[in-house]
Amino acid sequence: MTSLFIFAPFFLLVIINFPLGFLKGRCAFCLAASLLLAQVLLAAFHPWLFWSAYPDCLRQFFGFPLAVDNLALIMLFVIGIVALVSLLTAQDTLAGEKQKFNFINLLLVALIGMNATVLVTDIFSLYVFIEVTAMASFILIALEKGKFAIEGAFKYLMLSAIASVFMLTSVAFLLLTAGDISFAAVHHVLTNVPGSFFLKLAVGLFLCGLLIKSGVVPFHGWLPDAYSAAPSCVSVLLAGTVTKISGVYILLRLFSSVFTLTPALQNVLLFAGAISIVFAALAALTQDDFKRMLAYSSISQVGYIILALGCGTPLAFVGAVFHFFNHAIFKTLLFVNAASLEKRFGTTDINQLEGLGEKCPVTSVTSLVAMLSTAGIPPLSGFWSKLIIVMALFSKGRFIYAGTALIASIITLAYFLSLERRIFFNKGKPAPAAGGTATQISRGLNPAKNFSGIACAEILLAVFTIAGGLGYAFMLNTWFLPLKAIWH
Amino acid sequence: MSPDLAGLFSYFMIFIILLFICGAYCIAATFNMVRAMIGLELLIKAATLLIILAGYLCGRSALAQAIVITLIVIEIVVMVVAGGIILWAFRHNESIDPRKLSNLKG
Amino acid sequence: MLINLILLFVLLSAAVWTVMTTRLIRSIVGLAFTSAVLAAVIYRLNSPLAAVFELSVCAGLIPVIFITTVSFTHRISKEELPVARKERLVRFRYLPFIIIAAGLVLSWCFKIPQFNLPAAGPKEDVRNIIWYLRHLDLLGQIVILLAGAFGVVVLFKEDK
Known part of the structure; x- marks a missing residue:
């Protein structure tokens, strides 16, 4: 019944677009939210019977070549959580019923794309569903049609399309050398004929495409623009899942079980990871916009995942997936905080927000949790995944890269603490542009309206971050350590 | 690989590489968003030809055709969405010159 | 040939x-x-x-x-046309030379590295492949067309 993960959103999409008035608005929101909740629960408490049970009469229609394993389950869980949070945020931040309805539709399209990306077993189908996800996200970025949003969407579209040309070229070469493009066939050829020039070329091209899609430093130009210009509920979705699934997850999947990781490729990945960690952390120090700073921080954290993948040991792979999971949770939380501030005060400019954080206690506390977790402070979840990554690098003898990872953690702490001090702890000092800020407050702050959805999402994610940190041993043993079996 | 097929492959490959150069040059040198999309189309054309060629050489033309058909459908949707975005960029700037998109810094 | x-x-x-x-x-x-x-x-x-x-x-x-x-x-006007043409020529004049040079160089020294093609299977029919082997891609096509439809709804409509 794995294909339900693709079909359920698809049918829901058809149902809510049926020309019946009462299904729009509130009802569509409730249906979508319960679907996402069901996905989260199914992925978390996976009854194995569910995955293999197939009534024979359905096999003909639903018997798609899909595969589910531990990695896929973790990804489905992350997708469900982040999409649910994004949906809750959208209810509070988007203006107008029509806009909200369009958002739900496109969210469902993106959900189909991401779920299928996680489950497919064939390189071209993978490409098709990456493109579905990307298409939904272009439209979502441009949803409010503001000037910056349109520009961010165009940049993203252009670079994403160039990345897909790389991937298509790679698909052609794989077809030429393997005669088929399923994961199994490609893996078979790669292990039996390792020296072929065209295979190396194909793997290299695919890697280039994926690095562009995941926004690693030499190719990161589009990412801060797209994240900061998108409506805030969309940046939650983009940062938490869309770019991670359509870039980083595929790297993890392909290099763990399809492509072989040669020493040259390892060096490329390690280098790209280290460069992104350092460069993006330094760039984040200089940002004046909350969302842009978060976007650079996101690039920096993706660098850790790529670095761990490049290390090429099972333990490092576990660390990479664990960090992927943690990063999705806490970066989503930070973007929800940004959405909350933007909604209340009408801006994400740090200078204008100075000293305003005390007016929203929930945002202030949860953002502190998320930032400390990002920087890797001990009891929180981010610490454990970074610890595993650094340990794996040390045990492989990559001391320089391990040191880089440690030092960049301190830079991360620096920029987040300075942000925290300016926005949330700055009580006594009057805001610099008093007049401007006052009008901002009177325009944006709306005490009559409660932001229950955003607050719910913030508390939920903060609980996950803390629980992930305290119960790391349980999570590692049940979810992440079994992943070692996937590695080759 | 027989010498016949190898010859076919090498001269097709040369033209495909030239087509890629054409599209990449168009994207790199233009100041017009529509023209950038045209360059992108040329790149996708080259990739299409490469896939069909690969299918022909390894005797899986049917599979290659199935792939190309899906690819063409995706291509249209990309172009439609890009058209909509370019339209709004024009409404905001009265121009489709990406140099005017200087509001965002990479 | x-x-x-x-x-x-x-x-x-x-x-x-x-x-x-x-x-x-x-x-x-x-x-x-x-x-x-x-x-x-x-x-x-x-x-x-x-x-x-x-x-x-x-x-x-x-x-x-x-x-x-x-x-x-x-649309570009009649007066602007010569200026635009000149400006474009500056940027695009290199293309034919690049293409000719690259073509000559490639046809001179381009060698396909020797490799083995995969063994050819039995003759297949495109229709069977599409409907029985690549039906997941068909679903992907339907979804992406839906996405395109939402794109038209969102992007091609002028508010206010």
Whole structure:
């Protein structure tokens, strides 16, 4: 019944677009939210019977070549959580019923794309569903049609399309050398004929495409623009899942079980990871916009995942997936905080927000949790995944890269603490542009309206971050350590 | 690989590489968003030809055709969405010159 | 063999013309012509169904989309045309030289590395492949067309 993960959103999409008035608005929101909740629960408490049970009469229609394993389950869980949070945020931040309805539709399209990306077993189908996800996200970025949003969407579209040309070229070469493009066939050829020039070329091209899609430093130009210009509920979705699934997850999947990781490729990945960690952390120090700073921080954290993948040991792979999971949770939380501030005060400019954080206690506390977790402070979840990554690098003898990872953690702490001090702890000092800020407050702050959805999402994610940190041993043993079996 | 097929492959490959150069040059040198999309189309054309060629050489033309058909459908949707975005960029700037998109810094 | 070569030459010159010409409309027509020639090449590579799609969709529908987009935007006026042409020439004059040089260099020293093709299987039918082997891609096509429909709803409608 794995294909339900693709079909359920698809049918829901058809149902809510049926020309019946009462299904729009509130009802569509409730249906979508319960679907996402069901996905989260199914992925978390996976009854194995569910995955293999197939009534024979359905096999003909639903018997798609899909595969589910531990990695896929973790990804489905992350997708469900982040999409649910994004949906809750959208209810509070988007203006107008029509806009909200369009958002739900496109969210469902993106959900189909991401779920299928996680489950497919064939390189071209993978490409098709990456493109579905990307298409939904272009439209979502441009949803409010503001000037910056349109520009961010165009940049993203252009670079994403160039990345897909790389991937298509790679698909052609794989077809030429393997005669088929399923994961199994490609893996078979790669292990039996390792020296072929065209295979190396194909793997290299695919890697280039994926690095562009995941926004690693030499190719990161589009990412801060797209994240900061998108409506805030969309940046939650983009940062938490869309770019991670359509870039980083595929790297993890392909290099763990399809492509072989040669020493040259390892060096490329390690280098790209280290460069992104350092460069993006330094760039984040200089940002004046909350969302842009978060976007650079996101690039920096993706660098850790790529670095761990490049290390090429099972333990490092576990660390990479664990960090992927943690990063999705806490970066989503930070973007929800940004959405909350933007909604209340009408801006994400740090200078204008100075000293305003005390007016929203929930945002202030949860953002502190998320930032400390990002920087890797001990009891929180981010610490454990970074610890595993650094340990794996040390045990492989990559001391320089391990040191880089440690030092960049301190830079991360620096920029987040300075942000925290300016926005949330700055009580006594009057805001610099008093007049401007006052009008901002009177325009944006709306005490009559409660932001229950955003607050719910913030508390939920903060609980996950803390629980992930305290119960790391349980999570590692049940979810992440079994992943070692996937590695080759 | 027989010498016949190898010859076919090498001269097709040369033209495909030239087509890629054409599209990449168009994207790199233009100041017009529509023209950038045209360059992108040329790149996708080259990739299409490469896939069909690969299918022909390894005797899986049917599979290659199935792939190309899906690819063409995706291509249209990309172009439609890009058209909509370019339209709004024009409404905001009265121009489709990406140099005017200087509001965002990479 | 010779027909293939001629078709490829025409394809490449159409592509170069598409890039070089000043008026956008002509460039779009050039793109359509490139697609049509490509359809012929694809047909000669033993792939008639893909050729039909290339001809009807890429040579027929995509120029329509482009022309719709261009017609909503600002057209270059008669006075601006010579200036624009000159400015473009500065940026685009290198393309033919690059193409000719790259073509000569490639045809001189391009060697296909020796590799083994995978063993050819039995003859397959495209329809079977599409409906029984690649039906997940068909679902992907439906979803992406839906996404395109939402894109039209969101992007092509003017608020207020």
